[in-house]
Amino acid sequence: MTGPLLEILNLLGKQAHAIDGGAARQWAETFTHDGVFRSPTYPEPVRGRDALTEFAAAFAANNPRTHHIVTNVCIDREISADECLVKANLLIVRTTSSDAVSVDRVTTTDDRFVRRDGRWLIAERAVTRD
Amino acid sequence: MTGPLLEILNLLGKQAHAIDGGAARQWAETFTHDGVFRSPTYPEPVRGRDALTEFAAAFAANNPRTHHIVTNVCIDREISADECLVKANLLIVRTTSSDAVSVDRVTTTDDRFVRRDGRWLIAERAVTRD
Amino acid sequence: MTGPLLEILNLLGKQAHAIDGGAARQWAETFTHDGVFRSPTYPEPVRGRDALTEFAAAFAANNPRTHHIVTNVCIDREISADECLVKANLLIVRTTSSDAVSVDRVTTTDDRFVRRDGRWLIAERAVTRD
Numbered sequence: 500m501t502g503p504l505l506e507i508l509n510l511l512g513k514q515a516h517a518i519d520g521g522a523a524r525q526w527a528e529t530f531t532h533d534g535v536f537r538s539p540t541y542p543e544p545v546r547g548r549d550a551l552t553e554f555a556a557a558f559a560a561n562n563p564r565t566h567h568i569v570t571n572v573c574i575d576r577e578i579s580a581d582e583c584l585v586k587a588n589l590l591i592v593r594t595t596s597s598d599a600v601s602v603d604r605v606t607t608t609d610d611r612f613v614r615r616d617g618r619w620l621i622a623e624r625a626v627t628r629d
Numbered sequence: 630m631t632g633p634l635l636e637i638l639n640l641l642g643k644q645a646h647a648i649d650g651g652a653a654r655q656w657a658e659t660f661t662h663d664g665v666f667r668s669p670t671y672p673e674p675v676r677g678r679d680a681l682t683e684f685a686a687a688f689a690a691n692n693p694r695t696h697h698i699v700t701n702v703c704i705d706r707e708i709s710a711d712e713c714l715v716k717a718n719l720l721i722v723r724t725t726s727s728d729a730v731s732v733d734r735v736t737t738t739d740d741r742f743v744r745r746d747g748r749w750l751i752a753e754r755a756v757t758r759d
Numbered sequence: 760m761t762g763p764l765l766e767i768l769n770l771l772g773k774q775a776h777a778i779d780g781g782a783a784r785q786w787a788e789t790f791t792h793d794g795v796f797r798s799p800t801y802p803e804p805v806r807g808r809d810a811l812t813e814f815a816a817a818f819a820a821n822n823p824r825t826h827h828i829v830t831n832v833c834i835d836r837e838i839s840a841d842e843c844l845v846k847a848n849l850l851i852v853r854t855t856s857s858d859a860v861s862v863d864r865v866t867t868t869d870d871r872f873v874r875r876d877g878r879w880l881i882a883e884r885a886v887t888r889d
Contacts, residue, residue, distance in 0.1 A: 501635045505761045508638075508768075512833030516846055516867075564889040566848055566865050568830045570698045573642030586646055588696055590722070590730075592850070592865055594889040600850075600862040602730040605696050605722055607646075629694040629724040631765045638768075700828045703772030716776055718826055720852070720860075732860040735826050735852055737776075759824040759854040 504574055506619050507585055507612060515567040521559040527551035530621045531613060538606075538626035564594040565603075581614040582622075589626070605629050634704055636749050637715055637742060645697040651689040657681035660751045661743060668736075668756035694724040695733075711744040712752075719756070735759050764834055766879050767845055767872060775827040781819040787811035790881045791873060798866075798886035824854040825863075841874040842882075849886070865889050 510529055517526040527548040530536070536545040536554065545554045568590040575584040587610070591603040611623040640659055647656040657678040660666070666675040666684065675684045698720040705714040717740070721733040741753040770789055777786040787808040790796070796805040796814065805814045828850040835844040847870070851863040871883040 501639045504635055504639055505764055509761045509764055509833045512831040512846070513835075515831045515848070516833065516835075564865075566831075566889075568848060568850070570700060570830060571642040571645045571696075573639045573646065575643075575646075586642070588645070588698060590698070592862065594865055598864075600865055602722065602732065602862065604728075605694075605724055605730055629696075631769045634765055634769055700830060701772040701775045701826075703769045703776065705773075705776075716772070718775070718828060720828070732852065732862065734858075735824075735854055735860055759826075 501574060502577075503583060503612065503614070503619050504572070507574075508572055510619060511569045511572060511587065515569050518555045518558060519566050521556070523552045523555035523559060524548075526555040530624075531615060534621055535623045536626075537624065539628055540626070562593070566592045568592050575609070583612050585610045585612055631704060632707075633713060633742065633744070633749050634702070637704075638702055640749060641699045641702060641717065645699050648685045648688055649696050651686070653682045653685035653689060654678075656685040660754075661745060664751055665753045666756075667754065669758055670756070692723070696722045698722050705739070713742050715740045715742055761834060762837075763843060763872065763874070763879050764832070767834075768832055770879060771829045771832060771847065775829050778815045778818055779826050781816070783812045783815035783819060784808075786815040790884075791875060794881055795883045796886075797884065799888055800886070822853070826852045828852050835869070843872050845870045845872055 514526055514529040517529070530548065530551055533547055534551060536551060545551050570588045570590065572585065572587040575586045577583045587608045589606045589608050591606070592600060593603050594600050607627045609625045610621050612619050613622045644656055644659040647659070660678065660681055663677055664681060666681060675681055700718045700720065702715065702717040705716045707713045717738045719736045719738050721736070722730060723733050724730050737757045739755045740751050742749050743752045774786055774789040777789070790808065790811055793807055794811060796811060805811055830848045830850065832845065832847040835846045837843045847868045849866045849868050851866070852860060853863050854860050867887045869885045870881050872879050873882045
């Protein structure tokens with residue numbers, strides 16, 4: 500039940516550091532080539548690594564001193580040896596110009612992970628907000 | 630030393646999503662049949678899955694837009710191959726009616742986990758608050 | 760790629776509980792004997808377990824009701840079977856005298872972990888703040 504969980508925890512940690520550190524391409528590469536990101540914060544789904552790279556670069560440029568804090572990661576359902584659904588909570592935490600820290604929002608991510616060439620990647624992420 | 634940690638991380642993640650999403654019975658089923666939950670926030674210990682289900686249902690009904698954020702999970706002590714003590718910090722995070730997010734409290738959970746029919750479950754949880 | 764991650768997650772959880780609970784020596788023992796801790800919050804690096812113990816004891820004494828919340832843990836690079844670089848975000852969360860909870864700061868930790876006598880320990884930690 501927890502087979503790929505450790506690798507997925509590692510990937511989600513790297514993913515957070517990538518977007519927060521402006522490594523936009525690296526963030527996009529946590530998705531499959533045709534990966535999709537859906538969030539109510541943004542008008543349209545983002546599809547494919549080029550668009551995902553642009554998305555992450557814009558986020559980093561517009562959100563200095565901001566961190567994606569990934570928590571409550573669990574495998575919601577194993578579909579096959581190469582596909583599973585993963586749920587997590589993602590907090591957006593920001594240090595303001597006066598050095599105060601605020602939690603900007605709490606989201607839930609529902610990821611469909613697939614194994615491609617031996618690596619687990621996100622095929623689809625759906626973000627929901629409270 | 631970390632044998633059951635991955636399964637426990639998965640269970641604690643699922644547990645958080647269960648109570649926050651109103652899946653009260655699913656939350657109760659992360660405990661053993663005679664599992665006990667003790668917290669200074671509540672006057673009496675909660676014992677057994679029926680009472681635990683009621684407890685979780687009441688929490689969800691009374692606390693909309695609230696998340697249990699589980700962090701710092703570690704195995705404090707292995708008692709046997711089928712029993713261990715697990716410590717974690719559990720933050721209660723809430724989105725208010727004005728869409729601000731506040732951390733309501735920081736707690737420490739001390740769980741006694743036991744393996745029953747091959748699955749790790751919580752036999753006793755003691756919550757402490759700062 | 761994720762070989763030592765589970766043991767490292769366990770150690771980082773224990774480390775947080777140790778410093779927050781005033782178990783200063785236990786905190787120091789998550790570092791190697793000659794381990795080094797560097798943080799912009801403090802003027803000089805802290806070197807070796809005696810100095811690390813003093814450091815942790817002073818932190819606990821001066822920061823009641825404070826928690827180190829470790830998140831986004833991932834293996835940034837595996838150097839060898841016995842050495843790896845681990846990145847995480849560490850939030851300092853504090854309950855004030857009026858029982859409000861504030862996130863005091865968000866930091867990033869870059870740890871060089873080494874395996875000594877079969878156990879993974881921190882040889883060097885560099886903390887950066889936003």
